[in-house]
Amino acid sequence: MTSFLPDLWIIISLTAAVFQTVRFMLQKHLATATLTAAGATFSRFFYSLPFIVSLLVAYLVTVRVPLPEVGVSFWGFGLLGACSQIIATVCAVMLFKQRNFAVGMTFTKTEVIQTVLVGWLLLGEGVSAIGFVAIAIGIVGLLLLSAVPNASGFKLRDLGNRASALGIASGVLFAFSAVSYRGATLAVVADDPFLRAGVTLAVVVAMQTAIMLVWLRLREPGQIGAVWRARKVAVWIGLTSMGGSLCWFIAFALQNAAYVKAVGQVEIIFSIAASVMFFREKISAREWAGMAILVVSILALVLAV
Numbered sequence: 001m002t003s004f005l006p007d008l009w010i011i012i013s014l015t016a017a018v019f020q021t022v023r024f025m026l027q028k029h030l031a032t033a034t035l036t037a038a039g040a041t042f043s044r045f046f047y048s049l050p051f052i053v054s055l056l057v058a059y060l061v062t063v064r065v066p067l068p069e070v071g072v073s074f075w076g077f078g079l080l081g082a083c084s085q086i087i088a089t090v091c092a093v094m095l096f097k098q099r100n101f102a103v104g105m106t107f108t109k110t111e112v113i114q115t116v117l118v119g120w121l122l123l124g125e126g127v128s129a130i131g132f133v134a135i136a137i138g139i140v141g142l143l144l145l146s147a148v149p150n151a152s153g154f155k156l157r158d159l160g161n162r163a164s165a166l167g168i169a170s171g172v173l174f175a176f177s178a179v180s181y182r183g184a185t186l187a188v189v190a191d192d193p194f195l196r197a198g199v200t201l202a203v204v205v206a207m208q209t210a211i212m213l214v215w216l217r218l219r220e221p222g223q224i225g226a227v228w229r230a231r232k233v234a235v236w237i238g239l240t241s242m243g244g245s246l247c248w249f250i251a252f253a254l255q256n257a258a259y260v261k262a263v264g265q266v267e268i269i270f271s272i273a274a275s276v277m278f279f280r281e282k283i284s285a286r287e288w289a290g291m292a293i294l295v296v297s298i299l300a301l302v303l304a305v
Contacts, residue, residue, distance in 0.1 A: 019241075059198055078204050083211070178252070197246060
């Protein structure tokens with residue numbers, strides 16, 4: 001019976017995708033209604049940190065183990081991942097104001113293609129020639145999504161518009177954060193993947209909260225108060241963020257980041273449902289085609305990595 005069950009990392013990755021879709025939905029709502037993109041991003045870290053630290057402490061007490069040691073590379077990978085994820089999330093939230101939710105989420109999913117390339121650069125986890133063909137197919141899908149919904153044909157200059165720039169930047173930065181987080185979890189001296197993930201997540205979110213506090217205080221001081229006033233919704237961003245991040249980190253501790261993020265592409269399906277059912281947004285034929293081609297590219301990449 002158990003032979004028919006998927007591996008643990010696959011189940012965890014699917015769970016992370018559910019949490020992340022809900023979190024992005026809430027951030028889109030807040031960014032549209034009350035907060036700036038930076039404020040909506042900060043709410044994610046600010047409200048998730050207490051839950052993450054509490055969960056880590058409870059786990060340490062329950063299993064009766066001390067905090068594990070971390071390698072020198074842990075701090076470098078952790079800081080790179082933290083900063084990349086902050087900017088990527090800001091770009092994604094800004095993108096949701098430019099295009100519908102499903103297209104915005106699909107743009108961010110180009111991170112799978114870019115995670116393969118970044119993983120090769122940072123960790124030496126490469127991809128085959130077939131994998132690069134899959135990446136090329138993904139670029140075609142990206143070109144379809146880059147233009148305005150009613151456009152026709154392929155124009156490279158479409159990649160230079162604001163929505164495309166935000167989407168591609170978000171994908172690149174999410175790729176760097178994913179690979180960096182895998183590098184950080186591997187630098188935690190422990191055999192328990194849950195402990196490695198919990199320690200990495202707590203440290204990274206603490207870094208992100210501190211960085212965003214300083215940024216908002218200097219550049220958008222009114223947003224700190226706005227984030228607090230929006231706590232009835234924002235606290236759910238924190239909870240879903242904690243659930244999603246913890247699942248991603250555990251999956252990264254168990255499997256290659258490219259594989260993990262490839263499974264997470266089920267978010268595209270979730271985002272289409274959210275776009276149509278919750279935000280009442282229309283998806284053009286060109287956008288459907290672009291998303292479909294990207295999905296094919298990503299699935300091909302899963303088989304090739």
